[in-house]
Amino acid sequence: MCGIVGYVGPGCASEFLIEGLHRLEYRGYDSAGIAVQNGSEIGVRKRVGRVSELERLLESNPVTGSFGIGHTRWATHGETSDVNSHPHIGGNGEVVIVHNGVIENYAKLRGQLQTLGYVFRTTTDSEIIAHMICHQWYELVKLGHDPELAETCQTAVERALVTFKGTYGIVAMFREAPGVLIAARVGSPLVIGVGRNEYFLASDASPLVGHTDEVVYLSDNEIAVITTESMELHHRDTGRLEPSIQTLQQESSDTDLGDFDHYMLKEIFEQPEAIENCLRGRIDDDSATAMFGGLNLDPMQLRKIDRIVLTACGTSWHAGLVGEYLLEEFARIPTEVEYASELRYRNPPMTESTMVFAITQSGETADTLAALRECKRKGHQTLAICNVVGSTIAREADGGIYLHAGPEIGVASTKAFTSQVTALILLSLYFGRMRHLSYHAGKRMIRQLRDMPDVIRRTLQCHDAVKEVADRYCNYENFLYLGRLYNFPVALEGALKLKEISYIHAEGYPAAEMKHGPIALVDENTPSVFIVPRGGIYPKVMSNLEEIKARRGPVIAIACEGDDQISELADEVIFVPEVEDFLQPLVTSIPLQILSYHIALQRGCNVDRPRNLAKSVTVE
Numbered sequence: 001m002c003g004i005v006g007y008v009g010p011g012c013a014s015e016f017l018i019e020g021l022h023r024l025e026y027r028g029y030d031s032a033g034i035a036v037q038n039g040s041e042i043g044v045r046k047r048v049g050r051v052s053e054l055e056r057l058l059e060s061n062p063v064t065g066s067f068g069i070g071h072t073r074w075a076t077h078g079e080t081s082d083v084n085s086h087p088h089i090g091g092n093g094e095v096v097i098v099h100n101g102v103i104e105n106y107a108k109l110r111g112q113l114q115t116l117g118y119v120f121r122t123t124t125d126s127e128i129i130a131h132m133i134c135h136q137w138y139e140l141v142k143l144g145h146d147p148e149l150a151e152t153c154q155t156a157v158e159r160a161l162v163t164f165k166g167t168y169g170i171v172a173m174f175r176e177a178p179g180v181l182i183a184a185r186v187g188s189p190l191v192i193g194v195g196r197n198e199y200f201l202a203s204d205a206s207p208l209v210g211h212t213d214e215v216v217y218l219s220d221n222e223i224a225v226i227t228t229e230s231m232e233l234h235h236r237d238t239g240r241l242e243p244s245i246q247t248l249q250q251e252s253s254d255t256d257l258g259d260f261d262h263y264m265l266k267e268i269f270e271q272p273e274a275i276e277n278c279l280r281g282r283i284d285d286d287s288a289t290a291m292f293g294g295l296n297l298d299p300m301q302l303r304k305i306d307r308i309v310l311t312a313c314g315t316s317w318h319a320g321l322v323g324e325y326l327l328e329e330f331a332r333i334p335t336e337v338e339y340a341s342e343l344r345y346r347n348p349p350m351t352e353s354t355m356v357f358a359i360t361q362s363g364e365t366a367d368t369l370a371a372l373r374e375c376k377r378k379g380h381q382t383l384a385i386c387n388v389v390g391s392t393i394a395r396e397a398d399g400g401i402y403l404h405a406g407p408e409i410g411v412a413s414t415k416a417f418t419s420q421v422t423a424l425i426l427l428s429l430y431f432g433r434m435r436h437l438s439y440h441a442g443k444r445m446i447r448q449l450r451d452m453p454d455v456i457r458r459t460l461q462c463h464d465a466v467k468e469v470a471d472r473y474c475n476y477e478n479f480l481y482l483g484r485l486y487n488f489p490v491a492l493e494g495a496l497k498l499k500e501i502s503y504i505h506a507e508g509y510p511a512a513e514m515k516h517g518p519i520a521l522v523d524e525n526t527p528s529v530f531i532v533p534r535g536g537i538y539p540k541v542m543s544n545l546e547e548i549k550a551r552r553g554p555v556i557a558i559a560c561e562g563d564d565q566i567s568e569l570a571d572e573v574i575f576v577p578e579v580e581d582f583l584q585p586l587v588t589s590i591p592l593q594i595l596s597y598h599i600a601l602q603r604g605c606n607v608d609r610p611r612n613l614a615k616s617v618t619v620e
């Protein structure tokens with residue numbers, strides 16, 4: 001949510017800043033801007049709309065220089081407009097900042113700064129950061145501090161930070177101190193790339209790929225002082241720190257579109273490999289179980305776990321629901337799934353042996369991070385199922401499982417979902433084999449899991465058939481998504497996908513429960529997408545389908561290859577390979593992803609950058 005970039009070095013700042021903003025655009029695309037120091041001036045260019053709009057502005061009104069900062073915005077406070085775009089200017093241009101996060105006490109601080117004579121040009125919370133840093137800098141200069149020293153800039157930022165309540169990733173530059181960038185974070189990610197005689201800054205590592213593979217992740221309450229000569233890290237409480245430089249393992253080809261028109265479609269088609277990567281090295285054939293390198297708990301501790309809480313947001317929460325069914329069925333451990341935004345403020349009773357698992361693609365979702373911290377504070381073991389290596393949640397959890405799905409750029413999550421489900425299947429196998437699951441049952445699960453990448457390759461062959469259905473149904477304004485057991489979370493996820501990228505109202509429901517309300521919505525204008533693969537309760541779901549047909553509701557069924565019965569009832573059938581119940585979400589979610597993709601395309605929506613959404617939600 002909001003992307004930040006920064007550059008200090010001998011190169012052309014605006015080139016890196018613009019390229020970096022393009023790579024971070026998935027974090028927000030309401031507006032974009034850059035500030036570049038040119039001699040004794042800081043040139044600020046910002047514009048509402050995509051980074052491409054900013055590029056157009058720069059063509060007619062360029063900024064040159066080799067130090068600068070940039071920002072792509074997902075608006076929280078203040079409408080999307082040119083003036084509200086970042087960077088923001090403090091005082092009379094002495095300080096320029098970019099900010100990701102929310103300053104909760106901004107109204108009070110704004111009043112105080114106005115009384116001191118600061119003039120506000122925007123309706124954002126972020127502008128107070130610029131003025132407050134500027135104010136502190138003025139005070140220091142009045143006391144005789146050298147205005148050009150990086151140390152003065154650092155102290156000004158430190159003093160300003162004390163006044164803020166909320167979350168922030170901030171980068172500030174100072175007109176009188178060319179080449180100095182001060183970066184600080186509480187709650188919003190920042191990573192520094194260490195190059196040869198140059199430093200890069202970004203909200204996540206993607207803009208750094210191809211520029212350097214040495215990175216330093218900033219932790220909460222840390223400040224980085226970056227100059228042309230050096231980079232220093234300071235902690236609010238403990239002072240100067242030795243930076244821990246890590247190696248970035250990401251290739252620039254990971255973020256290329258290849259032959260695809262959109263990241264979403266590319267990522268849908270990457271699912272067989274993503275699942276293969278998630279399984280790689282995690283199957284122990286001899287013991288018929290899974291193995292994980294990073295749980296950081298010994299078998300004795302793991303055996304004592306008597307309850308699991310899975311916490312997440314959005315699509316990851318849906319994966320958590322599948323996880324609940326899996327863990328209870330195979331490991332027999334009572335499991336609950338909590339919205340992270342609720343868990344962070346709730347106080348549910350948790351035993352000493354409750355283990356908390358955060359599920360998150362980005363590892364940066366503010367609510368998930370807060371819920372994890374709250375549970376950690378209470379002394380619970382916290383683990384994470386996470387995709388982005390080195391993300392805040394991955395670093396703060398006691399241990400966890402990386403998905404290895406590769407970068408997910410499309411705002412609507414696809415391959416992260418199926419990879420999360422795969423990780424949860426492995427986890428339930430692992431816990432199951434420690435408890436009630438027999439060797440033979442473990443072997444059987446492993447055999448089936450190993451087949452999944454190929455099964456998913458076959459599933460993807462439904463693409464053209466799904467596209468035809470999408471073409472026929474793209475003009476409906478309401479959809480129901482219905483499924484039972486393992487396919488209930490899939491119904492929720494299918495409905496979410498459609499809402500997210502095509503702006504059509506869609507509701508996911510347990511197929512039988514729809515009789516208690518949503519059935520009132522059913523008429524010839526409300527299609528129901530029924531997930532009805534053969535398996536445990538196939539006949540029951542078929543009865544629910546009949547109930548919809550009896551009320552003239554159009555039905556699109558996701559059913560198993562070779563199911564002749566379904567074609568007589570449903571208006572449309574999309575066939576997928578047959579797998580056991582617990583593996584169905586990996587298969588049945590795929591046609592739903594493709595359906596929402598093509599419906600959105602038909603309606604002229606931007607599938608990779610849907611309105612109002614952001615890939616990584618780093619504000620509460």
Ligand code: G6P
Nearest residue numbers: 313314315316360361362365413
């Ligand atoms: C945003 C994204 C969703 C994602 C959710 C949780 O809303 O648009 O696709 O599922 O955040 O993100 P996380 O990175 O924690 O999985």
